[in-house]
Amino acid sequence: MQTFFSEDHRLHFPQGELHGGELVTPFERPSRVEYVLRQLKERGFPAVTTPDAVDLSIAHRVHDAGFLNFLETAWDEWKAAGNAGEIIATGFAARRMSGAFRPPPRDIDGKVGYYALAAETAITGGTWKAACSSLASAQSAQRHVAAKGGAAFALCRPPGHHAASDMFGGYCFINNAAVVAEMFRLGGAGKVAVLDVDFHHGNGTQEILYARGDVLFASLHGHPEDAYPYFTGYADESGEGEGEGATANYPMRPGTAYGEWSQALDEAIARIKAFGAEALVVSLGVDAYKDDPISFFKLESEDFRRCGNRLAKGLGLPTVFLMEGGYAIEAVGINTVNVLEGFAEG
């Protein structure tokens, strides 16, 4: 299986993540990908391919133009305003704010709060370029699969599934999964499925696709009563309008192990089959792992191989794997490549 990967991910390395009331070294850090690269090499995967240049026209189909412009220009504006640190949102367009859906403020602090859904995620001087390089890997993987069938892996960093149509957060800026799904549609696939196995709910992907009947979004994740991002991913969120029934959420409780998790996976696979998807996008987070530092599922490393195997056997679709979360560092590599190997063996 071919891997697409850009070294430009290194351009995004915030010094601080707001966590437990302190600024700590972010859990989502550049070294995560080193463990994946090492495992790919050790297990004889082909050398990684540097992606083609990013095509932002497709990002504009799933994201708001003002939001993308904000991501590109925020750093300069933030620094020009005399801020000493990295960009972290303070005042949010939260529940009780009557003007939350007006156009964004002019002030940079206000813009940051308008476009942010969380305060743990910093924007740095290199974030926009890194996010574009992450999307470029996703796009090259899609083109590879569209041309040759089978499967490909985009080792994306920063990840994308928390990024909504016009909001960043949860370490995410551009929604790679939504863009890749759109590319499959533009390439002629009648229906496409996005399966999100990251521990956290793919709130951004869901929001972007919520009213669409041509792309199914299915997600296995920690219950929103218990887990970040908290305010999306309930089982009764099933889409709206033409998209009614094209969103499938499987929230699960703390301590969930592979037995229960794989039942949800089987249900999601059945939904994708019944939906008639002609291509599959997998938001591949491996933070469902038992030792992940910020999650609470109990999957073993071998369970990730089983997961990949089930996807191949159960669906057999042209498939793009996109790296999302996973923070147990060493295990991120083992578990990610286990999914890919399990799929290749399926």
Add this chain to the structure above:
Amino acid sequence: MQTFFSEDHRLHFPQGELHGGELVTPFERPSRVEYVLRQLKERGFPAVTTPDAVDLSIAHRVHDAGFLNFLETAWDEWKAAGNAGEIIATGFAARRMSGAFRPPPRDIDGKVGYYALAAETAITGGTWKAACSSLASAQSAQRHVAAKGGAAFALCRPPGHHAASDMFGGYCFINNAAVVAEMFRLGGAGKVAVLDVDFHHGNGTQEILYARGDVLFASLHGHPEDAYPYFTGYADESGEGEGEGATANYPMRPGTAYGEWSQALDEAIARIKAFGAEALVVSLGVDAYKDDPISFFKLESEDFRRCGNRLAKGLGLPTVFLMEGGYAIEAVGINTVNVLEGFAEG
């Protein structure tokens, strides 16, 4: 004029405020009140009075019970969860979160994000007691005015006007102004006005009173396109239902000086008069001052005296002044007491 003040404000002294991407010493700090106390003393005001015990039953009339319980218990829950720092929200119930209006999550991180409207405001072990003592001062001031007429000053800290029915932020936890307005109503006033002259929009007070026709809320503040809290306070926000017409917003642009500001003040005074208010609550922030570090109006210290004078001459109502913001430290005392003196001379 009598001042009500509790030393328990000192129990709330967060070490960190998220500002410009860094954790800095909060602008809203205990020393602010020292400057006010000094000016009161220097100018011959009566010695401050320690308030009676807080009456939370009235706070329950303007705030959500789950929210008040959260404020009281959050610290223990946060520490029990192993967090090292003070309570600062990370994941928010922001614009694109489909479950933002569901009941709060069970997880403490989720609860904090649910009840927070901003990330600059930390909750500490002493915050609840301090917020209660701040409310106690406000309540004692109200009782004083209700019994004897005239005016009184509550030197409240932490402030209250950003606190919504079920959200904290902007250095605020319990909305003292809304509680005092409610006490005037319970005491027999047919109509009450809250005038907010703090530089920042009193989003919390507005939200609590938005559908009420018996309490007018009028606010002079930095335009939400330019100033925190950004997402409320537009001129077209005028109330809803029975409260339609009982909200009056006067947003003003960067650099606004007393000439324009006092015109808005006169308009607000005319509105309060036409409304038929029998009592007045003044959310007295002095961050409209030209040298305030986080604001952009250009009022001189003498303008604050004029402001107080106009309130007395223009309305002559039983009046409770509640301390809100003002961060230029030394000038906070001068400007605050200028308002009170100007009122007393009016």
